[in-house]
Amino acid sequence: xxxxxxxxxxxxxxxxxxxxxxxxxxxxxxxxxxxxxxxxxxxxxxxxxxxxxxxxxxxxxxxxxxxxxxxxxxxxxxxxxxxxxxxxxxxxxxxxxxxxxxxxxxxxxxxxxxxxxxxxxxxxxxxxxxxxxxxxxxxxxxxxxxxxxxxxxxxxxxxxxxxxxxxxxxxxxxxxxxxxxxxxxxxxxxxxxxxxxxxxxxxxxxxxxxxxxxxxxxxxxxxxxxxxxxxxxxxxxxxxxxxxxxxxxxxxxxxxxxxxxxxxxxx
Amino acid sequence: xxxxxxxxxxxxxxxxxxxxxxxxxxxxxxxxxxxxxxxxxxxxxxxxxxxxxxxxxxxxxxxxxxxxxxxxxxxxxxxxxxxxxxxxxxxxxxxxxxxxxxxxxxxxxxxxxxxxxxxxxxxxxxxxxxxxxxxxxxxxxxxxxxxxxxxxxxxxxxxxxxxxxxxxxxxxxxxxxxxxxxxxxxxxxxxxxxxxxxxxxxxxxxxxxxxxxxxxxxxxxxxxxxxxxxxxxxxxxxxxxxxxxxxxxxxxxxxxxxxxxxxxxxxxxxxxxxxxxxxxxxxxxxxxxxxxxxxxxxxxxxxx
Numbered sequence: 001x002x003x004x005x006x007x008x009x010x011x012x013x014x015x016x017x018x019x020x021x022x023x024x025x026x027x028x029x030x031x032x033x034x035x036x037x038x039x040x041x042x043x044x045x046x047x048x049x050x051x052x053x054x055x056x057x058x059x060x061x062x063x064x065x066x067x068x069x070x071x072x073x074x075x076x077x078x079x080x081x082x083x084x085x086x087x088x089x090x091x092x093x094x095x096x097x098x099x100x101x102x103x104x105x106x107x108x109x110x111x112x113x114x115x116x117x118x119x120x121x122x123x124x125x126x127x128x129x130x131x132x133x134x135x136x137x138x139x140x141x142x143x144x145x146x147x148x149x150x151x152x153x154x155x156x157x158x159x160x161x162x163x164x165x166x167x168x169x170x171x172x173x174x175x176x177x178x179x180x181x182x183x184x185x186x187x188x189x190x191x192x193x194x195x196x197x198x199x200x201x202x203x204x205x206x207x208x209x210x211x212x213x214x215x216x217x218x219x220x221x222x223x224x225x226x227x228x229x230x231x232x233x234x235x236x237x238x239x240x241x242x243x244x245x246x247x248x249x250x251x252x253x254x255x256x257x258x259x260x261x262x263x264x265x266x267x
Numbered sequence: 268x269x270x271x272x273x274x275x276x277x278x279x280x281x282x283x284x285x286x287x288x289x290x291x292x293x294x295x296x297x298x299x300x301x302x303x304x305x306x307x308x309x310x311x312x313x314x315x316x317x318x319x320x321x322x323x324x325x326x327x328x329x330x331x332x333x334x335x336x337x338x339x340x341x342x343x344x345x346x347x348x349x350x351x352x353x354x355x356x357x358x359x360x361x362x363x364x365x366x367x368x369x370x371x372x373x374x375x376x377x378x379x380x381x382x383x384x385x386x387x388x389x390x391x392x393x394x395x396x397x398x399x400x401x402x403x404x405x406x407x408x409x410x411x412x413x414x415x416x417x418x419x420x421x422x423x424x425x426x427x428x429x430x431x432x433x434x435x436x437x438x439x440x441x442x443x444x445x446x447x448x449x450x451x452x453x454x455x456x457x458x459x460x461x462x463x464x465x466x467x468x469x470x471x472x473x474x475x476x477x478x479x480x481x482x483x484x485x486x487x488x489x490x491x492x493x494x495x496x497x498x499x500x501x502x503x504x505x506x507x508x509x510x511x512x513x514x515x516x517x518x519x520x521x522x523x524x525x526x527x528x529x530x531x532x533x534x535x536x537x538x539x540x541x542x543x544x545x546x547x548x549x550x551x552x553x554x555x556x557x558x559x560x561x562x563x564x565x566x567x568x569x570x571x
Contacts, residue, residue, distance in 0.1 A: 046319075048467065219316075219322070220321065220322045220331075222322070222531045222532050223538070226289050229288055231292065232295070233535065234289065261314060261336050261339075262286065263339060263342045264338075
């Protein structure tokens with residue numbers, strides 16, 4: 001783990017505005033020590049005077065990395081205003097628990113802004129010969145991102161039926177589909193991930209082969225404050241990606257999260 | 268003076284790792300050499316603490332301004348009730364008045380083997396009147412520790428700040444406390460973003476910690492030992508990152524050692540390895556020095 005990582009000011013190389021809610025920011029790596037990063041890892045993005053948030057890396061290409069952000073609060077609203085050549089501070093990459101095992105056919109399952117690290121997985125798969133497919137759900141077509149790697153097959157679902165399947169993305173997980181794949185990469189709302197993992201296991205898959213990316217209120221990002229702990233695992237250093245067999249030993253998963261004060265609240 | 272029954276005499280520093288499930292999990296995966304766990308400071312009411320950035324590593328020193336995030340005492344009590352770990356707990360408290368501290372100590376007394384009384388946090392939220400600034404002086408400090416002494420028979424650590432007149436406060440509280448904690452973060456300091464002019468930390472100022480501050484805490488331990496070393500024990504927390512540092516602190520008079528900033532970036536497995544190796548290293552050095560126990564060197568420097 002890069003425990004000497006500290007905030008580096010880096011310039012935005014390019015931006016892609018996918019829709020009013022999603023924007024991707026591309027940076028050159030090699031500037032901030034981001035030469036080695038893995039799908040599922042995250043960075044702490046700092047806008048002076050505004051705040052700092054953990055954000056997933058959404059592509060892991062050689063020479064560059066990107067983040068893909070959903071606009072949903074004051075911080076991301078400010079971030080959205082930034083354009084090519086603007087600068088921001090980034091520290092990381094963080095997360096010893098990241099997505100792995102790209103040596104077998106993989107299925108990515110994403111809900112909402114959980115698509116970001118799944119795109120990073122898709123990117124890694126694009127460089128190898130194994131097949132990769134994404135099941136991607138969002139509330140409506142305006143919240144969908146259509147800019148994944150070309151060679152990746154994507155099946156869409158929306159809550160309101162405005163694009164793709166009308167209903168939850170988890171409805172698209174069938175026994176036939178699951179049997180085509182050997183590795184499963186999941187990121188989205190915790191309830192959705194829980195349903196997803198349970199369904200895949202029901203179809204006979206070893207929980208070890210399912211990887212889930214967790215999210216919590218995070219402060220330091222470096223394992224010292226403990227505020228992002230889930231059943232004792234500090235997700236900034238031990239995660240954010242965990243195998244489902246490990247998650248089965250984490251009773252907080254799908255049930256509790258800590259807020260800013262550290263108090264546990266029902267999810 | 269009542270001794271804290273912990274072995275090895277190593278704990279986390281308050282606020283670092285401090286959630287109880289973290290202790291349980293580290294124990295589950297093999298943590299042996301952390302004699303006790305210090306809980307996050309608990310106060311009279313819920314406190315949100317600062318928003319991010321709450322930490323800043325400038326390449327040489329860590330700055331933090333978490334500003335004591337803490338849950339409602341009711342919620343903390345629930346967590347204490349659920350705690351299933353074998354690692355004993357030292358309970359840390361903060362407050363706005365001697366009564367706040369005493370109430371917190373009484374409420375949680377049965378859950379721990381002792382108490383750490385935090386009258387030294389240098390951080391606060393914007394607009395918040397620093398509670399600690401008011402507490403960490405001789406008169407107020409004595410008031411707090413006297414109140415706490417009146418309600419518990421368990422060992423009490425009074426955690427002092429290196430930023431105040433700690434020798435005077437230590438002398439004043441020595442008869443009511445079992446240990447003096449040396450110390451909290453230094454400063455607080457300030458770093459600003461040269462491009463925008465904004466402070467980097469949302470809390471503007473932040474306490475400094477890590478290897479860079481160890482010489483200051485060493486001096487504090489040295490001075491506290493000379494002032495009150497025959498009346499109280501000393502807890503050292505400041506830049507401990509190697510077994511050697513524990514030996515040096517022990518020579519200066521410390522008998523309990525707290526670990527903080529060095530844990531930056533360490534995942535749970537690495538954290539466990541670090542603690543376990545740390546005490547093994549201490550025992551190896553003691554062997555080399557032909558000492559049977561660390562107790563043989565505590566304060567040794569002062570007779571030289």
